[in-house]
Amino acid sequence: MDEGVVIRAGSGTCRVAVGDEVLLCRLRGKLKQGRQRAQNVVVVGDRVRVQPLPRESEDAEPAGVVEEVLERRSRLSRQAARRTGGHIEQVLMANLDQVVAVQSVSEPAPQGCLIDRLLVAASRYDAKSVLCLNKVDLDPAVAADPRWDYYTSLGVTVVRTSAVTGEGVAELAAQLRDRISILLGASGVGKSSLLNAIQPGLSLRTGEVTGKTGLGRHVTTHTELFPLRGGGFIADSPGLRGFDPWELDPEELRHSFDDFDDPAFECRFRSCLHRDEPDCGVKRAVTLGSVPGWRHEAYLDILRDLEDRQRDLKGY
Ligand SMILES: Nc1nc2c(ncn2[C@@H]2O[C@H](COP(=O)(O)OP(=O)(O)OP(=O)(O)O)[C@@H](O)[C@H]2O)c(=O)[nH]1
Ligand SMILES: [Mg+2]
Ligand SMILES: [Zn+2]
Incomplete structure (x- = not known):
C-alpha cells in the first residue's frame, strides 16, 4: 500500500498525490461510517494509505482506494454556515503549518474583520500566520496605512504584494517555502492570481471583480493543494463570505x-x-x-x- 497526500476532496472521492503520480480515489466504505460527517472524513492535506487499482488501459487515469486516513497533526476548522447545518465542524484543511490571510487594498475593499477572524483561527490551531496585502498597485495610500503594520506587532508576517506588477511576490514565495500553507480570503482578492505569479504554469482560473458591487465572482470552487517547486505545499481555496472559528469560547x-x-x-x-x-x-x-x-x-x-x-x- 502507498502513502500519499490528498490534494483535492469531493464527496466520496478524492485526488491523492503519491510520489509524482496523482490517483483518483474512492473511499473504502468503512471510512465513511462513524460519528464524523461525510464531508470531513477526508480533507485536503490529509495523509492517507492508498491501494492502487490495476490500470484498465494505457491512457486511463491512475486510480485507487483510500484504505486509511492517518492521524491529523493539525487542522483548520470553522463552524459550518447555518444553512448547511449549524453546529457542525467543517475542516478546511489538515496538516497545515501556516494560514495566509489575503486581503486586497481595493476591489474588493477591506471588509470588516475577516482578517482578524482568520488570525484568531490560525492562533487557535497553532498555525503561523501571514497577512498578504494584495493589489497594492491599485491604491498605494491604503497599502501604506499603518493599520497593517499593527499586525506585525502581533507576530504576524505582513507582506505587500501585487500579482500584476510582481511587487512582493518573491517575498511571499519565501514565506511559503518548505511549509504547508493555505490561502484564505474573500472572493476576488487575488488568491489564485498570486499563485499563478508565484508558480507560472499553474494556470489557475481567475475572474474579474464585478464593477457594480465590487465583489468577486467566486471563481475558485474547490480547495486544492499544489506542490511548490522550491519546496512546500500551498492550497488555493474558494472565496470566503465570512469565517466563524470552530469551538471557540x-x-x-x-x-x-x-x-x-x-x-x-x-x-x-x-x-x-x-x-x-x-x-x-x-x-x-x-x-x-x-x-x-x-x-x-x-x-x-x-x-x-x-x-x-x-x-x-x-x-x-
Ligand atoms: N490590479 C490588480 N488586480 C489584481 C491583482 N491580483 C489579482 N487581480 C485581479 O483581481 C481579480 C480576481 O482575482 P482572482 O485571483 O480570481 O481572485 P481570487 O481571490 O482567487 O477569487 P476567488 O477564486 O473567487 O476566491 C482578477 O481580475 C485579477 O486579475 C493585483 O495585484 N492587482
Ligand atoms: Mg481563486
Ligand atoms: Zn476588560
Whole structure:
C-alpha cells in the first residue's frame, strides 16, 4: 500500500498525490461510517494509505482506494454556515503549518474583520500566520496605512504584494517555502492570481471583480493543494463570505487577542469581557490609543457571534 497526500476532496472521492503520480480515489466504505460527517472524513492535506487499482488501459487515469486516513497533526476548522447545518465542524484543511490571510487594498475593499477572524483561527490551531496585502498597485495610500503594520506587532508576517506588477511576490514565495500553507480570503482578492505569479504554469482560473458591487465572482470552487517547486505545499481555496472559528469560547477568544493581554491586567474584573464592564483596561487602552479602536470592534464582533451561537445551541 502507498502513502500519499490528498490534494483535492469531493464527496466520496478524492485526488491523492503519491510520489509524482496523482490517483483518483474512492473511499473504502468503512471510512465513511462513524460519528464524523461525510464531508470531513477526508480533507485536503490529509495523509492517507492508498491501494492502487490495476490500470484498465494505457491512457486511463491512475486510480485507487483510500484504505486509511492517518492521524491529523493539525487542522483548520470553522463552524459550518447555518444553512448547511449549524453546529457542525467543517475542516478546511489538515496538516497545515501556516494560514495566509489575503486581503486586497481595493476591489474588493477591506471588509470588516475577516482578517482578524482568520488570525484568531490560525492562533487557535497553532498555525503561523501571514497577512498578504494584495493589489497594492491599485491604491498605494491604503497599502501604506499603518493599520497593517499593527499586525506585525502581533507576530504576524505582513507582506505587500501585487500579482500584476510582481511587487512582493518573491517575498511571499519565501514565506511559503518548505511549509504547508493555505490561502484564505474573500472572493476576488487575488488568491489564485498570486499563485499563478508565484508558480507560472499553474494556470489557475481567475475572474474579474464585478464593477457594480465590487465583489468577486467566486471563481475558485474547490480547495486544492499544489506542490511548490522550491519546496512546500500551498492550497488555493474558494472565496470566503465570512469565517466563524470552530469551538471557540469567549474565554479563548480573549486569549487569542494577544494585544489585550497587558491592558487586561488593569480590568477590575478578572472575567472581564471588555464590553460593558466598568473599569476595563482594554477599553481604557482604546481611549488612550495604545490598542486601536478597530481591533476592539473586531473582537466585539466575533464575541457577539460566539454568544449568538451559544444561545442558538441552548435553544433560547
Ligand atoms: N490590479 C490588480 N488586480 C489584481 C491583482 N491580483 C489579482 N487581480 C485581479 O483581481 C481579480 C480576481 O482575482 P482572482 O485571483 O480570481 O481572485 P481570487 O481571490 O482567487 O477569487 P476567488 O477564486 O473567487 O476566491 C482578477 O481580475 C485579477 O486579475 C493585483 O495585484 N492587482
Ligand atoms: Mg481563486
Ligand atoms: Zn476588560
